[in-house]
Amino acid sequence: MIVSKFTDRFRTAANDITAPVPPGIARPPYLTPTPGNYPVLSRRFKATPDQVKPARNFVAELLGDSHPFRDDAMLLTSELATNAIEHPTGPAARPQEFLITVTFILHGVLITVQDPGSMEIPCPRNSKPDATGGRGLALVNSLATRWGFHRDSIGTVIWFELGSAS
DSSP: OHHHHHHHHHHHTTTOTTSOOOTTOBOOTTOOOOTTOOOEEEEEEESSGGGHHHHHHHHHHHHOTTOTTHHHHHHHHHHHHHHHHHSOOSOTTSOOEEEEEEEEETTEEEEEEEESOOSSOOOOOOOOTTOSSOOHHHHHHHHSSEEEEEEOSSOEEEEEEEEOOO
16 A cells, blocks of 8 residues: 555654655645645545545554554544535535545644535534434544634535644
8 A cells, every 4th residue: 555655754754744745645735845844644535435444544554553543543534534425515516525634743643634515514413322323523522632623615624633732
């Protein structure tokens, strides 16, 4: 897998944000590499249920087995990717996809999920014990150090941070 081959080199040169990025992985277009930025990698996924696992694996591979927030990051990425798939809006002519961005911050990780958006404001729900869904943002709310969302001309970005709150 492309990410696996890149992960060790990325971790070694994590502060070199000008390092080449392998095909299929990109830096978000809104960030320009300048000294002082944290290392950031992104990948697009089709908004289909079979892409939740690859999205989760993308995050897991970048963080590596020994990262202290790996399991929580994988779980929360799965929840937000599922939300991006289940609640899409936007022009029907535009292919539906979502973008996962992983930012390595001091003492933690910041992960964003960007999609074309929904008309609803993202907020945690209280699901009934026998409900088969509706717990995603409640999990984000309870596990993340902090989280939030914003909307722009492209869609909705939901983000969460694990680790440092500074």
